[in-house]
Every structure is written in structure tokens, then in C-alpha cells.
Amino acid sequence: MSADKYYTLAEGCPFASSSTAVLMRNRDGGGLGLLQDTQLIETLAHFSRERIPERVVHAKAIGAYGEFEATADCSDLTCASFLSEVGKKTPVLLRVSTVGPEAGSADTSRDVHGWGMKLYTDEGNLDWVFNNTPVFFIRDPIKFPSMNRSHKRHPRTHLPDANMFWDFHVGNPEGIHQLLVLFSDRGTPRSVRFLNSYSGHTYKFTQKDGSFKYIKIHIKTRQGVKNFTREEATKIAGEDPDYMIRDMFEAIERKDYPSWDVFVQVMDPSEAENYRWNIFDMTKVWPHEDFPLRNIGKLTLNQNPGNYFADIEQAAFSPSNMVPGFAASADPVLQARLFAYPDAARYRLGVNYQQLPTNAAKAPVYCPFERDGKMRFDGNYGGDPNYVNSSLQPTRFYPEVKGVSQNSLSLHTEHEKWVGEVTTYTSHMKKDDFVQPAALWEVIGREPGHQERTIENIAQSVKEVKSPKLRDEVYDLFGRVSLDLGTRVKRTTEAFIKK
Numbered sequence: 278m279s280a281d282k283y284y285t286l287a288e289g290c291p292f293a294s295s296s297t298a299v300l301m302r303n304r305d306g307g308g309l310g311l312l313q314d315t316q317l318i319e320t321l322a323h324f325s326r327e328r329i330p331e332r333v334v335h336a337k338a339i340g341a342y343g344e345f346e347a348t349a350d351c352s353d354l355t356c357a358s359f360l361s362e363v364g365k366k367t368p369v370l371l372r373v374s375t376v377g378p379e380a381g382s383a384d385t386s387r388d389v390h391g392w393g394m395k396l397y398t399d400e401g402n403l404d405w406v407f408n409n410t411p412v413f414f415i416r417d418p419i420k421f422p423s424m425n426r427s428h429k430r431h432p433r434t435h436l437p438d439a440n441m442f443w444d445f446h447v448g449n450p451e452g453i454h455q456l457l458v459l460f461s462d463r464g465t466p467r468s469v470r471f472l473n474s475y476s477g478h479t480y481k482f483t484q485k486d487g488s489f490k491y492i493k494i495h496i497k498t499r500q501g502v503k504n505f506t507r508e509e510a511t512k513i514a515g516e517d518p519d520y521m522i523r524d525m526f527e528a529i530e531r532k533d534y535p536s537w538d539v540f541v542q543v544m545d546p547s548e549a550e551n552y553r554w555n556i557f558d559m560t561k562v563w564p565h566e567d568f569p570l571r572n573i574g575k576l577t578l579n580q581n582p583g584n585y586f587a588d589i590e591q592a593a594f595s596p597s598n599m600v601p602g603f604a605a606s607a608d609p610v611l612q613a614r615l616f617a618y619p620d621a622a623r624y625r626l627g628v629n630y631q632q633l634p635t636n637a638a639k640a641p642v643y644c645p646f647e648r649d650g651k652m653r654f655d656g657n658y659g660g661d662p663n664y665v666n667s668s669l670q671p672t673r674f675y676p677e678v679k680g681v682s683q684n685s686l687s688l689h690t691e692h693e694k695w696v697g698e699v700t701t702y703t704s705h706m707k708k709d710d711f712v713q714p715a716a717l718w719e720v721i722g723r724e725p726g727h728q729e730r731t732i733e734n735i736a737q738s739v740k741e742v743k744s745p746k747l748r749d750e751v752y753d754l755f756g757r758v759s760l761d762l763g764t765r766v767k768r769t770t771e772a773f774i775k776k
């Protein structure tokens with residue numbers, strides 16, 4: 278690239294003008310294009326190829342760079358290097374997105390907001406791929422595409438469709454906890470600066486001796502949680518569909534850097550087995566009273582992207598990106614995500630997506646048994662052996678991370694024997710599944726007017742459902758959380774329909 282910014286062709290050749298075309302002109306001012314006008318051809322051909330596949334979920338996003346700072350001694354929890362010293366700073370990239378709507382949609386839409394965060398640690402990249410909600414709609418991974426389609430556009434009308442949305446959730450009622458969060462004020466956050474983020478899944482902090490703790494991560498905004506009402510969110514969606522992008526960009530430009538405190542809940546494996554809640558069920562939280570939050574760090578965003586496409590659109594996050602000291606649990610949805618996210622990135626960006634500057638580790642990378650492929654743009658490991666166990670040029674390894682890193686869990690998988698043998702599995706609803714949603718309904722009730730707003734938000738959507746039978750089933754679903762909630766959703770929906 279030319280440092281002094283004189284125009285060249287993409288091949289670096291100096292060029293006289295970027296706004297001329299080579300034509301066979303006629304006297305009336307028309308002209309026939311010539312094949313030899315390679316600049317015109319290249320310019321048009323490149324334009325037609327500017328788009329890469331839009332993410333099927335999480336397309337609309339806001340992003341920025343910043344840093345994670347370790348704020349507490351975590352040596353009793355993990356050997357992860359980024360947490361090894363109080364005050365240690367690690368660069369990060371954060372990308373926050375809505376889930377269902379397309380890249381051009383309003384970022385204030387009522388939706389879960391995804392939180393993709395890459396920590397470029399000195400032991401490689403660790404991605405935290407979280408949400409602004411502590412629970413999720415499903416706990417059986419095979420339902421993921423169905424759940425998302427039901428939140429998107431109808432296959433015939435190409436319209437968002439309340440009938441299929443509620444039909445999905447009545448048929449898959451384990452999402453009731455997440456539905457309550459979604460239709461509460463937290464379903465329409467005021468901007469990225471004012472939302473919290475949660476791992477949802479259980480993860481593990483691991484130690485060099487092979488021991489581990491189960492953890493859940495909570496990232497809490499220092500700006501305070503602030504939300505839009507339904508009316509405000511709808512109005513802003515019309516006036517400024519990019520409201521959240523603008524809010525973040527402008528805050529960082531004026532040096533009003535947003536920050537978050539990072540906490541973990543910590544559970545010993547011995548506590549997991551007999552705990553009331555299945556810790557691998559992501560429709561459940563660990564109540565604070567049972568597992569209090571422990572501070573581990575602080576996150577600050579302080580740099581806007583230099584180029585949106587290069588830094589944010591080309592960013593690829595995956596829960597499978599883990600460093601020594603951090604590992605996945607046996608949550609089936611997490612297990613499926615470990616495969617699905619890198620698979621999506623290979624499709625969307627190409628097989629060498631890890632080399633793109635925004636995804637590239639800042640730690641040294643030496644992975645000579647992954648070679649070639651489209652768009653390889655490092656040295657491709659020169660003449661080093663491209664096969665394992667070479668005696669001509671032996672590869673050196675890090676034996677000390679055996680039993681610590683995700684891919685060599687030889688020691689600490691032992692505990693998970695109690696999870697059981699290989700089996701087919703679909704979760705079924707139990708009465709207990711309504712206990713935590715009921716607790717949330719109480720939490721919502723602590724703030725004056727919040728229950729009423731939540732009910733109206735639900736009713737505003739349910740009133741679009743055509744089938745009275747399906748509407749009744751929705752009332753019943755909320756009625757299983759609290760009879761009063763079910764009755765009030767019904768009453769409010771019917772009042773909206775009559776209007």
C-alpha cells in the first residue's frame with residue numbers, strides 16, 4: 278500500500294486518473310467500451326464482489342477495541358496468563374449485535390444482544406461469545422436453527438411473523454425464562470454502553486495440576502443498566518436505525534470510554550453434582566445467594582475501528598477459541614457451538630480467516646499442519662514439515678498445558694463421568710423449569726411499572742397471533758410462571774385486539 282497515498286492500480290502500478298474510461302467515441306458523445314480498459318473492468322468487477330455473506334444471525338453490529346485489566350488475584354482459580362497478575366492488561370475487540378434482524382436493520386429492535394469479545398492474550402486468543410441475557414431460549418442444540426428461523430421472516434410472506442414466533446415458543450416452552458427477559462425492559466437496551474453481558478453457559482477455569490472449577494461469567498456495565506421503553510425503541514428505530522453504532526462511536530471519539538466490571542461465579546465440581554439446578558442447562562442461572570459474584574477484571578473500550586469492514590465485519594468469534602486455564606463444560610449447546618462458530622467463519626470468510634488482521638493472534642502462531650487454502654497470506658511456513666512426527670525437523674510442543682487446555686483435558690474430564698454415557702437426549706419440561714422465571718417475575722416486580730410494561734410488550738406481540746387457540750396457549754405458558762401473569766397477558770392482549 279502506498280504510504281504517501283498516490284493512486285495506483287491494485288497491483289501497485291502508478292495511474293494517471295481514477296475517473297476516466299477508455300472508449301471508442303462517436304461524434305454524438307457516445308462511446309463503446311474497450312476490453313483494454315482494465316481499470317474500468319476491475320473497478321466494476323470488484324464492486325460486484327464487495328459483499329461477503331451476511332451472518333445468518335448476529336448481522337447488525339456495533340464494535341470497538343479496548344483492554345481487559347486483571348483486577349484480582351485469581352491464582353486459586355486458573356493458570357490463565359491474562360489473569361496471572363493484578364494490573365495485567367490484554368487488548369480486546371468487542372462486537373455487540375442483535376440476533377435475528379439483517380445488517381441494515383434497527384439496532385434498537387427488541388432482541389437478545391450478542392456479545393462477541395476477543396481477548397488477544399499472550400497465550401493466544403480467547404473469545405467470550407456471550408449475550409446480554411443470563412439464560413437462553415433452548416437447551417437442546419439441534420433446535421438452534423428452528424428457533425432462529427421462527428424469530429426471522431416467514432418463508433412465504435418474508436415478514437417477521439408473530440404466529441411462528443409464538444408457535445415455536447409454545448412448542449418449546451423451555452424458553453420461558455429468556456422470553457421474560459426479552460419482553461422486560463432489558464429487551465430494548467439504551468445502547469451497548471448500558472447493557473450487561475453474561476456467559477450463560479457454564480465454563481471451567483483450569484489449573485496446571487488438572488483441577489478445575491466451574492464458572493459463569495458476568496460483565497456488568499459501570500454506566501448502569503439503562504433501557505428504552507417499547508415506544509422509545511420503536512421511534513428511534515424509525516428515526517435512526519444505527520442509533521447504537523452512533524452512540525458508541527461518538528462516546529469513544531469524545532473520550533467518554535465505556536467500561537464494565539467482570540465477575541465470576543465459582544462452583545466446585547463436588548457442588549455441581551447435587552446442586553438443585555443442572556449446571557449444563559443454559560435456561561438456568563446460579564442464584565447470586567448460592568454463588569456470589571467475585572470480581573476478576575475490568576473492561577474498557579477506548580478505540581473506534583479504523584475501518585468497519587476490516588475490523589468488525591471480518592471479525593470472527595468462537596467459543597472454541599480458548600487459552601490454557603479456560604475450558605468448555607459439558608453444556609450440550611456450548612458443545613455444539615464449539616463446532617458451529619468456526620464452521621460459519623470458514624464459510625463466510627474462508628478457510629484462512631484466522632489470518633485476517635482483526636482475527637490474528639498477537640501471540641506467536643506456529644500451526645504448520647494447517648497449510649495452503651484460499652487467501653493464504655502469511656509465509657505458509659516455508660519449507661517446514663507439513664506432516665506430523667518429522668524426524669528431519671521435529672516440532673516442539675508445550676507439554677505443560679496437557680490437562681489444562683481445552684484440547685487436552687486428560688485429567689479434568691474425570692469428574693464429568695457422572696454426566697453419563699452416550700445416549701440420545703431431548704430435554705423435557707418439568708415444573709421446576711418455571712421456578713426461575715417466577716423468581717425473575719418477582720425481580721421485575723421490584724421496579725414500579727416494570728411488570729405492566731413487560732405485559733404490554735408481550736401483548737403487543739401476541740395480539741398479532743391469528744389463531745385464538747395459539748393465543749390461549751401463550752396465556753397458559755405465562756400462567757405457568759404465575760397465574761396472575763397469564764391472566765394479565767390475556768386481558769391486555771384482548772384489550773389491544775379490540776382497539
Ligand code: NDP
Nearest residue numbers: 411458461462463473562563564565566713714716717720
Ligand atoms: P437476585 O435478586 O440476587 O438477582 C436478581 C438479578 O436480576 C439482578 O441482580 C439483575 O442482574 C437481574 N435483573 C434485574 N432485572 C432484570 C431483567 N429485567 N431481566 C433480567 N435480569 C434482570 O436474584 P437471584 O440471583 O436469585 O436470581 C433471581 C432471578 O434473577 C433469576 O431467576 C434470573 O431470572 C434473574 N437473574 C439472575 C442472575 C444470576 O446470575 N443469579 C443474573 C441475571 C438475572 P444483574 O445484577 O446482573 O444486572
